[in-house]
Amino acid sequence: QSALTQPASVSGSPGQSITISCTGTNSDVGSYDLVSWYQQRPGKAPKLMIYEGTKRPSGVSNRFSGSKSGNTASLTISGLQAEDEADYYCCSYASTYNSLVFGGGTKLTVL
């Protein structure tokens, strides 16, 4: 099954805001408010940052926010900090395959 489409890389300077997109279809992202976002630092396990499209788990900074428009979900990080440098993955339920599907991942570089 095809992965959700994310940009391979994004970058920003400290204090700026960046947005990572996650494009799917009306069989996954477009049909469910279930997109989650994960942060993965090198050599570490993924960490949940956003769930059900817009919700933040306890302990995650309010600089992280999620949204969706049509078949595209987005993760916005405001007030970029050096510690935000990591890979970010989106994930959705895909009804066509009755499975979870991940995006290909986006490497965030803080300049």
Add this chain to the structure above:
Amino acid sequence: QVQLVQSGAEVREPGASVEVSCKASGYTFTSYAIHWVRQAPGQGLEWMGRIVVGYGDTWYSQKFQGRVTISRDTSASTTYMVLSSLTSEDTAVYYCARNPVGTITLDYWGQGTLVTVSS
């Protein structure tokens, strides 16, 4: 606190099988599902399947159907993932992750287990 502790790294020859375990603590084991996700070197995350621990109900990715088996031992609070007919393309880090039933959220992850397939 919630913890998922996975078994150690494994090396297997092509054609063999591997079992990776995931021991849970800090929560009611039978009230959640456990998913398995893998990551090949330098690649992205790939969903493999899940088990609803309380019922034992399993659900697998079509890609791995017939080759993966997920099971659990509720007395040991442990989930197991067995992958058979290994090839070099199965070389990856395998993660288990906790999932509140009825959602797709993976809220806690194990530390990962490196499986290397090589002759």
